[in-house]
Amino acid sequence: MQKTEPIDSSQKPIPLSLILLLAVAVHLPLMLMKLPLKSYDTNFHIFFASHYLHHWFNPWNVKWYAGFSQATYPPLPQQWIAVISPLFGLEMGYMVVQFAAILLLVVGVYRFSRLWVSPRAASFAALATVFLGSESFLVYSAGQLGTTSAAPLYLNALPYMYVWVREGGWRPFLKATALFAAAAAAHHATLLFGSFFFALPVLALAFLDDRGEKPTVSGFVMRTLVIVGVTTAAIIVVLLPFWIALIHYPVTQTPIPHPSRANYLLSPQWGLNYFIVPYGALILALPFIFWRGSMVPKLRPLLFGFWVAFMLGLGGTTPVGPILLRRAFEVITMERFSYWATLLALPFVGLLASELVSRYRVKAAGALAVAAAFTCALAVSWSTFHPADGGTLGIDSNAVAAWLNRDGHNQYRYVTLGFGNQIARLGRLTDADSVDGEWNSGRMLPELTKNGGGSLTNSKYFGADGLRALRAILMHASHYGLKWVIVRDPSYDPLLAFAGWRPVDNLDDKTIVIWAKDGIPPAQPLNAPQMPPRWQGLMWGIFPFGSSIFAFLVLLIPDKRREEEMEQYPVHREESLLPGRMIS
Amino acid sequence: MKRNGVLLALLLGAATIALIAIGTIWPIPSALAFAGGQGLRPAPTTPEIAVRNLADDIKTRSWGRAYGSLANKAEFTQAEFQHDLTGYYQSLRSYAELDHYDVRPLHQSADDAVIRLDLYWSTMMGTSESTRDVHVVRNGNRWEAEWPLVKKPVVPPQVIPVNYLRWDVIYPTGGDDWGEQGVEAPHVRIIDMHPVQRAEGVVILGELLNEDVVPAYVSVDATLLSKDQKPLGTEGSFDKIMHVLLPKQVTPFFINFPNAQLSDVGSIRMTPFSTLVPASADPVIGIDSQHLNPVPNPSLTGNLINQSGQVVNVAHVLGTFYNKNGQVVWVADEYVDRALLPQTPVPFKIHIPEDLARSISSERTVVATYSTGGSV
Numbered sequence A: 001m002q003k004t005e006p007i008d009s010s011q012k013p014i015p016l017s018l019i020l021l022l023a024v025a026v027h028l029p030l031m032l033m034k035l036p037l038k039s040y041d042t043n044f045h046i047f048f049a050s051h052y053l054h055h056w057f058n059p060w061n062v063k064w065y066a067g068f069s070q071a072t073y074p075p076l077p078q079q080w081i082a083v084i085s086p087l088f089g090l091e092m093g094y095m096v097v098q099f100a101a102i103l104l105l106v107v108g109v110y111r112f113s114r115l116w117v118s119p120r121a122a123s124f125a126a127l128a129t130v131f132l133g134s135e136s137f138l139v140y141s142a143g144q145l146g147t148t149s150a151a152p153l154y155l156n157a158l159p160y161m162y163v164w165v166r167e168g169g170w171r172p173f174l175k176a177t178a179l180f181a182a183a184a185a186a187h188h189a190t191l192l193f194g195s196f197f198f199a200l201p202v203l204a205l206a207f208l209d210d211r212g213e214k215p216t217v218s219g220f221v222m223r224t225l226v227i228v229g230v231t232t233a234a235i236i237v238v239l240l241p242f243w244i245a246l247i248h249y250p251v252t253q254t255p256i257p258h259p260s261r262a263n264y265l266l267s268p269q270w271g272l273n274y275f276i277v278p279y280g281a282l283i284l285a286l287p288f289i290f291w292r293g294s295m296v297p298k299l300r301p302l303l304f305g306f307w308v309a310f311m312l313g314l315g316g317t318t319p320v321g322p323i324l325l326r327r328a329f330e331v332i333t334m335e336r337f338s339y340w341a342t343l344l345a346l347p348f349v350g351l352l353a354s355e356l357v358s359r360y361r362v363k364a365a366g367a368l369a370v371a372a373a374f375t376c377a378l379a380v381s382w383s384t385f386h387p388a389d390g391g392t393l394g395i396d397s398n399a400v401a402a403w404l405n406r407d408g409h410n411q412y413r414y415v416t417l418g419f420g421n422q423i424a425r426l427g428r429l430t431d432a433d434s435v436d437g438e439w440n441s442g443r444m445l446p447e448l449t450k451n452g453g454g455s456l457t458n459s460k461y462f463g464a465d466g467l468r469a470l471r472a473i474l475m476h477a478s479h480y481g482l483k484w485v486i487v488r489d490p491s492y493d494p495l496l497a498f499a500g501w502r503p504v505d506n507l508d509d510k511t512i513v514i515w516a517k518d519g520i521p522p523a524q525p526l527n528a529p530q531m532p533p534r535w536q537g538l539m540w541g542i543f544p545f546g547s548s549i550f551a552f553l554v555l556l557i558p559d560k561r562r563e564e565e566m567e568q569y570p571v572h573r574e575e576s577l578l579p580g581r582m583i584s
Numbered sequence B: 001m002k003r004n005g006v007l008l009a010l011l012l013g014a015a016t017i018a019l020i021a022i023g024t025i026w027p028i029p030s031a032l033a034f035a036g037g038q039g040l041r042p043a044p045t046t047p048e049i050a051v052r053n054l055a056d057d058i059k060t061r062s063w064g065r066a067y068g069s070l071a072n073k074a075e076f077t078q079a080e081f082q083h084d085l086t087g088y089y090q091s092l093r094s095y096a097e098l099d100h101y102d103v104r105p106l107h108q109s110a111d112d113a114v115i116r117l118d119l120y121w122s123t124m125m126g127t128s129e130s131t132r133d134v135h136v137v138r139n140g141n142r143w144e145a146e147w148p149l150v151k152k153p154v155v156p157p158q159v160i161p162v163n164y165l166r167w168d169v170i171y172p173t174g175g176d177d178w179g180e181q182g183v184e185a186p187h188v189r190i191i192d193m194h195p196v197q198r199a200e201g202v203v204i205l206g207e208l209l210n211e212d213v214v215p216a217y218v219s220v221d222a223t224l225l226s227k228d229q230k231p232l233g234t235e236g237s238f239d240k241i242m243h244v245l246l247p248k249q250v251t252p253f254f255i256n257f258p259n260a261q262l263s264d265v266g267s268i269r270m271t272p273f274s275t276l277v278p279a280s281a282d283p284v285i286g287i288d289s290q291h292l293n294p295v296p297n298p299s300l301t302g303n304l305i306n307q308s309g310q311v312v313n314v315a316h317v318l319g320t321f322y323n324k325n326g327q328v329v330w331v332a333d334e335y336v337d338r339a340l341l342p343q344t345p346v347p348f349k350i351h352i353p354e355d356l357a358r359s360i361s362s363e364r365t366v367v368a369t370y371s372t373g374g375s376v
Helices: A016-032 A042-054 A076-088 A090-114 A119-131 A133-142 A145-167 A170-186 A188-208 A217-238 A240-248 A268-295 A297-313 A320-330 A335-385 A397-405 A420-429 A456-475 A490-498 A534-555 A560-568 B002-025 B029-034 B047-059 B063-068 B078-086
Strands: A413-417 A482-487 A502-507 A512-516 B097-108 B112-123 B126-139 B142-146 B188-198 B201-210 B216-226 B231-236 B250-258 B265-276 B285-293 B299-306 B314-322 B328-336 B346-351 B362-370
Touching: A016 A090, A016 A119, A042 A076, A042 A090, A042 A145, A042 A420, A076 A090, A076 A145, A076 A170, A076 A534, A090 A119, A090 A133, A090 A145, A090 A335, A119 A133, A119 A335, A133 A145, A133 A268, A133 A335, A145 A170, A145 A188, A145 A217, A145 A335, A170 A188, A170 A217, A170 A534, A188 A217, A188 A297, A188 A335, A217 A240, A217 A534, A240 A534, A268 A297, A268 A335, A268 B002, A297 A320, A297 A335, A297 B002, A397 A420, A397 A502, A397 A512, A413 A420, A413 A456, A420 A456, A456 A482, A456 A490, A456 B097, A456 B112, A456 B126, A482 A490, A490 A512, A490 B314, A490 B362, B047 B063, B047 B097, B047 B112, B047 B126, B047 B142, B063 B078, B188 B216, B188 B265, B188 B328, B201 B216, B201 B265, B201 B328, B216 B250, B231 B250, B250 B314, B250 B328, B250 B362, B285 B362, B299 B314, B299 B362, B314 B346, B328 B346
Parallel strands: A413 A482
Antiparallel strands: A482 A512, A502 A512, B097 B112, B112 B126, B126 B142, B188 B201, B201 B250, B216 B231, B216 B265, B285 B299, B299 B346, B314 B328, B314 B362
């Protein structure tokens, strides 16, 4: 099997620097246009970053839910935004961090794909990353900074883990552990589910792979246990306040409906949103993935990882989600599984592209380029066709914030109605506190957790549950010092009128009406047991961010010997992989 | 090895298709909710299925499909059908969603049937119920519903003399705190109050009088105190009160303490709040054909008549029920989910708990209104 032969120029991989340049060309203009601001969650991340900017060592944020702990969400990308915001500002800081994650993903996909396929196929996989529909969907429509920044860290860690479990050595061990810890600090769910979808296949590959010297069973098991143990310990330490919050206050609130749990055939509009757009032309590659993944024993672990993620990503289209995830199915959203599935599919896509280009040359390259461009264009433009902000982008949050910040209005709490995801932007701009928010897992107010509605500002979209939550919080307005209701949707007016509120002012050409209730006492800090103690605040400020600095430093340790070895690995010719190969 | 690969590919492919089929034929609850309550749409082979399909279309607001499925669609337009359900004028129903529905067959023969369709709407002010008896006819091997359309009420041209009292308030600062004018608050007084233990908790019922000669915005808070005078909880009247009281006007109030036990309560601290506000006596809502219906299904029914010239978009009917000693024994309310057009009666029905109905000997009804300022 160990054949070394000169590489035909048509079999050369595409230089990674060229692929990165292409990623810059495609995504940098979109970032400079701040396109992600139109997404669901971008303002949410900036809101969190804004808090870290002002209160780095105190994760208790009083601006939402009358106080909640930001230690309920891994902080790494948001802390990076806060760190660089003095240079770029918060919004552009977000773009910088997101852009860095996109570039890192290209490298991560290349390195991950190299484990499974030839350098040339891996380079095609990396190239496909630039146009990946699910990446663009998460970046420009969903705004899932945590997921999109954790995945590249995780993918970059896996090759080090592969080397460690096969051969040992302190360098790959240190690098893998550091990158895993940093990935967890960016997004805990990526690490948790990534262990099953990404790490298990890589471990299986490390055990089965016939490249180089095969590890002994005992050595393999021992090294696997060591890296799992040390990584687990590192993650526990890095995110300790998060785990403490999760154990003391598990997410037991009434589930909030999310369309990613719909059946995509019965609800085709959601099938378009959560399947067609993220997968794009990759749908055409599905038969190849199933066929080639099954036929090549080495690729089977990858196929299994892909298949499970793919099935979960179908949301409520199959019963797999509720069976495997149990209650978690009702808590987490499912589009991230499609994202992971597409990342797992990329080595196959690289393989397919490599074979097609080798066989059909320019014709194949042209067709693939069109498919890639179409996929990327659809996903990027989706935020225009299907705006996540629900038309709220034009809200003059500055005017509302200015109103709340003047004349002592910020002595009272407020809630908005009809503001969509602009509440995060408003929350960042105003000094006043709200009883609403966008981080559902962090909220503890019983009026909100007992009812299955999301943000109060979107109450009516959650039907009877959402309106019950709104009524419940308005009923306890005196308790929360909730005097102001800022309304941009007149359908709420009757409720406010009959509940004793009166319009007192209007803003933005009378499109926003401020309602007030008399007799409400000024807001008082709530005595919340969820408030993290000071030592947890210090940990939260030091370890997650520190883990990324540490990972960066250990990556600077030269790895030359290993690189040389990798180059000496036999060129992974398609012939050795493929029964019924397509290369002429 | 190759055979294993083929087998694996077929197995995974078959499992994928099978799981998708299972998830589509028997959808999980969350998927069902997004699909409008049912999975694959069954063919209308029975009258009940035909009405269920229609109700599902109404629930998902698939107006075109719902209208297209009707046997009598030639009698009205799709817009009329849609407005019959969502209201011809802006009202609570305009923004309501169909939360759920029930169907009950009332009559069936070989070629036609009557199905009672109870629609439960989720409105801003809570659940609102409406009932339609739908005639269903056989057309080949399919059944089709005939929608019992209620035509848009036509208000004849007329002149409504406007002759009512109005109180304006001149604000010294023009500020936005309309209740803080630096003037003495109108005098209000709780004229009746007593707590009642109900299955869902403690309820405080009572009446509040505006004793002053100016209008008042009012609300009432109550704090339950334990036997050692420690606060057990504070709740407010929220929307179970008429917040704007004209001079000498009385409003009932109803304050609910969920899960509380009256046996734990030592005393109750009542905190009425009032402040001076501008108000007008218009629109005047008359109540006609008022009737207390005895058990079973005790209720107060009647018709609301908008005596003004403007559309009233939402009306809130508050009923106070007294025993023979004149003491308040219950307070109940209902939101009318249809707009009140001038001089056009709109029925209302307030449910009364059966266990209290026998002790009720009289009642008093007040109506609060909300208008957006539109006209017919």
